[in-house]
Amino acid sequence: KAGVTQTPRYLIKTRGQQVTLSCSPISGHRSVSWYQQTPGQGLQFLFEYFSETQRNKGNFPGRFSGRQFSNSRSEMNVSTLELGDSALYLCASSLQGQGYTGELFFGEGSRLTVL
Amino acid sequence: KNQVEQSPQSLIILEGKNCTLQCNYTVSPFSNLRWYKQDTGRGPVSLTIMTFSENTKSNGRYTATLDADTKQSSLHITASQLSDSASYICVVKGNQGGKLIFGQGTELSVKP
Secondary structure (H helix, E strand, C coil), X not given: CCCCEEECCEEEECCCCCEEEEEECCCCCCEEEXXXXXXXXXXXXXXXXXXXXXXXXXXXXXXXXXXXXXXXXXXXXXXXXXXXXXXXXXXXXXXXXXXXXXCCEECCCEEEEEC | CCCEEEECCEEEEECCCCEEEEEEECCCCEEEEEEEEECCCCCCEEEEEEECCCCEEEECCEEEEEECCCCEEEEEECCXXXXXXXXXXXXXXXXXXXXXXXXXXXXXXXXX
């Protein structure tokens, strides 16, 4: 059974640009959550999607957005990039989502560097 | 406010030694607590889950404990190996559809 796949694994952008990250969950999983991880802040919750609907949202500015497609694949977009957006962006899939006791299965992340 | 605090922030031990990582939480009502291991450059992987009624659970050389009264959990690693070098993250879930609350993690380094 294939795991969670995130693309791209590494990318470098400059301030003001935008970026789109992709996440393919484990087959059969309908929930996809996104997290930002930085050395000083740990894992910060961005948003969760379930069956194409945003179910939960963290405390991030509107520059961070996401969506989920009918095949459960998800994308997140960051517009007008700032230096502080440099981080590892992790995607996690689960059968039912954060509101249940199920385990989160994480991808290997997309490492974004903003210059 | 629902919070999860882990200690120590970082830890260096020699190969073969034991160590214990701590996780204190204020999440209420409580549903479960998971320990994740995150190797450098990889995503976190679940080690174990603790529910309200469980006190101790082992996964190989990893043993997690939970004291729901004091809202504390620990992760004990026995006979550490170089491959145990990683970040260990404690994640607590509140009851009734509650969100997941993440600790900041403990960075463990096992030296030869």
